[in-house]
Amino acid sequence: MNMRRIDVVIIGGGQAGLAMSRSLSAEGIGHVVLERGRVGERWHSERWRSLHLLTTNAMSALPGLPHGGDPDSFMPASAFASYLSLYARKIAAPVISGVEVTRVEPNACGYRVSTAAGDWQSRAVVIATGACETPFRPASASLLDSSIEQISPANYREPAQLSSGGVLIVGASSTGVQLAEEIHASGRAVTLSVGEHTRVPRRYRGRDIYAWMEASGMLDEPPLENGNIEYARRQPSLQVVGRPDNRDIHLGILRDQGVRLVGRFAGIDGRKAAFDGDLDKTTAASHKRMVRCLDRIDAHIASHDLQTAASDPATRVPFLAQGEATMLDLRREGIRSVVWATGYIRRYPWLKAPVLDQRGEIVHRGGVTAMPGLFVLGLTFLRRRRSSFIDGCALDARDLAPLVKMHLDLSAREVA
Numbered sequence: 001m002n003m004r005r006i007d008v009v010i011i012g013g014g015q016a017g018l019a020m021s022r023s024l025s026a027e028g029i030g031h032v033v034l035e036r037g038r039v040g041e042r043w044h045s046e047r048w049r050s051l052h053l054l055t056t057n058a059m060s061a062l063p064g065l066p067h068g069g070d071p072d073s074f075m076p077a078s079a080f081a082s083y084l085s086l087y088a089r090k091i092a093a094p095v096i097s098g099v100e101v102t103r104v105e106p107n108a109c110g111y112r113v114s115t116a117a118g119d120w121q122s123r124a125v126v127i128a129t130g131a132c133e134t135p136f137r138p139a140s141a142s143l144l145d146s147s148i149e150q151i152s153p154a155n156y157r158e159p160a161q162l163s164s165g166g167v168l169i170v171g172a173s174s175t176g177v178q179l180a181e182e183i184h185a186s187g188r189a190v191t192l193s194v195g196e197h198t199r200v201p202r203r204y205r206g207r208d209i210y211a212w213m214e215a216s217g218m219l220d221e222p223p224l225e226n227g228n229i230e231y232a233r234r235q236p237s238l239q240v241v242g243r244p245d246n247r248d249i250h251l252g253i254l255r256d257q258g259v260r261l262v263g264r265f266a267g268i269d270g271r272k273a274a275f276d277g278d279l280d281k282t283t284a285a286s287h288k289r290m291v292r293c294l295d296r297i298d299a300h301i302a303s304h305d306l307q308t309a310a311s312d313p314a315t316r317v318p319f320l321a322q323g324e325a326t327m328l329d330l331r332r333e334g335i336r337s338v339v340w341a342t343g344y345i346r347r348y349p350w351l352k353a354p355v356l357d358q359r360g361e362i363v364h365r366g367g368v369t370a371m372p373g374l375f376v377l378g379l380t381f382l383r384r385r386r387s388s389f390i391d392g393c394a395l396d397a398r399d400l401a402p403l404v405k406m407h408l409d410l411s412a413r414e415v416a
């Protein structure tokens, strides 16, 4: 097969790949977007049925194509998948779907990008394969008794797909709390193992919490200002759900509904699962983080003399943990499924460039790796707190495109 030549290959046709495509086009840079599935594949095949976006419509658009309708409501995940397809057409993104990149290797002319549909020679590569790439499972998951089913959120669609019986959900950030509520409402007994998490109200002083975080500058904070960048990048998502009634979702609500809460998952051996008795500590830390966030919003409101609704005192009432179990015999408890809502890691087995750390994560500074011409986009806190959000990756793409251009100009000069 002929080797095709192009200035830039973008790997991944999700929001980040498309945002990059638009920004490269604006710079007049020739490129192709290689996507192994369909445009926005993960929104088609790796999200559960009832999921609505967690960010409002106002914050869930890419440049040049706003959503019609209520800017303050939340669209279903499936509608966002359709939005991305429309966006790709609108910006005439040169996407080639159904082409998986199997190898990226540096060479004298840049990078050789291999796929089953032939190879590409490019001068630069932008990796946009997603922050939520491989669902993470604790090592001891492999010790779970085989009679108990285990599943990751990327494979979960709806409660009916789970074996009949009780469900243990490990992880209580946005995914864990939403699945706990949905699975419990379907009539199953749910135990939720709670590790580090951050509670926030859906709406505060008359506006969506993310709108306030944006207005007060929190979402645009660059990673380096916060000191411990690795810690910042590992922060779990906020406990929120996107529903028309703007309701909150937090541990107090789930406990009142009948969800049993236990502490951080500590390990499994066969049918026995152990949990740290730390619910009081993790919920106190979560409360502190929420108060810090709300205080910053209050300070922003005061300093800009904004007229808003008063804050609801109930929002700041701390959750009080009650003596929770630290060891459960899952079979005796009737638990037949475990859902690992324990976040994501990223894997790049196809990347043959020395840019991965010991954990297999790409080492970069604001999306620029140590390999000339190799860039990454869409990772958590890449250049700002909202880097992995829909509108955040577009801002990062806008910042990175001139750096891609600079690399192309410099490498052209070297060749001349």
Ligand SMILES: Cc1cc2nc3c(=O)[nH]c(=O)nc-3n(C[C@H](O)[C@H](O)[C@H](O)COP(=O)(O)OP(=O)(O)OC[C@H]3O[C@@H](n4cnc5c(N)ncnc54)[C@H](O)[C@@H]3O)c2cc1C
Binding pocket: 011, 012, 013, 014, 015, 016, 017, 034, 035, 036, 037, 038, 039, 040, 041, 042, 043, 047, 051, 052, 053, 054, 055, 060, 099, 100, 101, 102, 128, 129, 130, 131, 132, 133, 175, 350, 377, 378, 379, 388, 389, 390, 391, 393
């Ligand atoms: C449950 C859930 C809900 C979320 N809700 C929101 C929200 O409401 N608002 C918000 O702003 N963010 C949200 N996010 C975070 C983020 O916006 C999404 O994870 C989003 O999908 C990231 O887009 P992306 O383009 O960076 O990556 P992805 O959507 O993961 O796209 C990467 C693409 O790369 C392709 N790919 C991967 N490997 C290869 C390869 N080797 N060759 C070719 N193609 C490849 C994949 O098929 C995929 O289409 C949510 C995340 C999750 C998990």
